Amino acid sequence: xxxxxxxxxxxxxxxxxxxELKCNYSYSGSPELFWYVQYSRxxxxxxxRHISRESIKGFTAxxxxxxxxxxxxxPFAQEEDSAMYYCALTGHGGATNKLIFGTGTLLAVQP
Amino acid sequence: NAGVMxxxxxxxxxxxxxxxxxxxxxxxxxxxYWYRQLPEEGLKFMVYLxxxxxxxxxxxxxxxxxxxxxxxxxxILRIQQVVRGDSAAYFCASSNGQGANWGYTFGSGTRxxxx
Numbered sequence: 001x002x003x004x005x006x007x008x009x010x011x012x013x014x015x016x017x018x019x020e021l022k023c024n025y026s027y028s029g030s031p032e033l034f035w036y037v038q039y040s041r042x043x044x045x046x047x048x049r050h051i052s053r054e055s056i057k058g059f060t061a062x063x064x065x066x067x068x069x070x071x072x073x074x075p076f077a078q079e080e081d082s083a084m085y086y087c088a089l090t091g092h093g094g095a096t097n098k099l100i101f102g103t104g105t106l107l108a109v110q111p
Numbered sequence: 112n113a114g115v116m117x118x119x120x121x122x123x124x125x126x127x128x129x130x131x132x133x134x135x136x137x138x139x140x141x142x143x144y145w146y147r148q149l150p151e152e153g154l155k156f157m158v159y160l161x162x163x164x165x166x167x168x169x170x171x172x173x174x175x176x177x178x179x180x181x182x183x184x185x186x187i188l189r190i191q192q193v194v195r196g197d198s199a200a201y202f203c204a205s206s207n208g209q210g211a212n213w214g215y216t217f218g219s220g221t222r223x224x225x226x
Contacts, residue, residue, distance in 0.1 A: 004153070043114075044154075044202065044217040086153060097206075098144065098167065099215070101153035 002027050004087050006102035013077050014110050021072040021105050023061075023087030031089040033063055033070040034099070038084040047072075047085070057081070077109045113138075115205050116185075117218035124193050124225050132188040132221045136205030143186040144215065145178060148200040160186060193225045 003026040013019055025031060035047040048056045050063040050070060061072045070087060087102040116135040124130050136143050141162050146154040147170075156170040160180035171178065175193075180186040190197055200222050204215035 006153075043219045046215070098156040098159060098170075099146075099154070100156070101146075103151070103153040 002089070002091075002100050004089055004100055004102035006085075006087055006105050008105045009103070010106045010108065012108045012110060015079055016076050019072075019074045019077045019081070019107065019109075021085050021087075021107065023070045023072065023102060025068050025070065025087075025089050027068075027089060027091070029091055031091055033061070034088045034090075035059070035061055035070075035072050036086040036088055036101075038086070040083070044086070077107075079109045079111060082107055082109045115140075115203055115216050115218035117201075117203050117221050119221060120219065122221055122223045124223065126194060126225060127192050130190040130193050130197070130223055130225075132190075132201050132203075132223070133185045134188070134203030134205075134218060135185040136203075137216050140205035140207050140216070142206045143180050144204045144206070145186075145188050146202045146204065148202065148220075150199070154202060157188070190223075193223070195225050198223055198225045 005024045007022055033050040036044050037047045038044045048054050059072055059074045061070050063070050084104050084106050086104045088099045090097050090099050115137055118133050122130055134143060143160045145157040147157055148154045158171050158178045159167040160178060162180055163182050175191045177189045200220045202220045203218045206215050
């Protein structure tokens with residue numbers, strides 16, 4: 001079954017502390033993995049995708065096929081990072097490219 | 112570029128009424144996706160449409176729900192005879208056909224409340 005699991009509903013850290021948002025997936029094939037972010041009162045937007053191997057706003061995510069994980073990390077959290085984060089996957093090719101989302105993790109960065 | 116426009120932002124309906132949710136994709140995008148987010152859950156795929164065609168409706172409930180994307184005008188998600196369990200946030204996303212691999216653009220969503 002295709003599934004994305006984000007085990008933490010809420011992650012609270014202090015400003016300057018490291019952040020790791022966990023994401024595990026189940027997919028029979030080679031998925032494409034993404035992180036989406038939703039800031040307060042804003043629309044859902046793409047943060048980063050694993051195929052780009054990019055770092056956005058200091059966040060990085062490494063795809064670990066052995067552990068089927070795609071954890072999102074940032075070495076020093078900022079207050080403006082407070083938001084809802086969703087991990088998502090889609091399959092290679094196919095006619096649909098629909099996204100399968102996790103339930104999200106609310107990151108709260110305390111001053 | 113106004114992005115993906117959804118309206119209304121909030122919709123309240125009594126049980127048994129019809130709900131119509133509209134989505135205008137980004138300029139140049141001809142592919143539309145609808146997702147539903149129930150309370151405490153992640154976004155769940157409902158339907159994928161191109162102009163005048165439903166490509167994948169595997170996530171749509173079998174009854175009361177329908178979607179269209181006419182040649183002219185916005186995409187419409189229609190829910191007939193709404194029930195309390197339909198209360199959710201409904202999100203639309205559009206793409207230029209490259210699909211999720213190159214990133215969707217999401218709308219702000221419509222929050223449907225059934226009373």
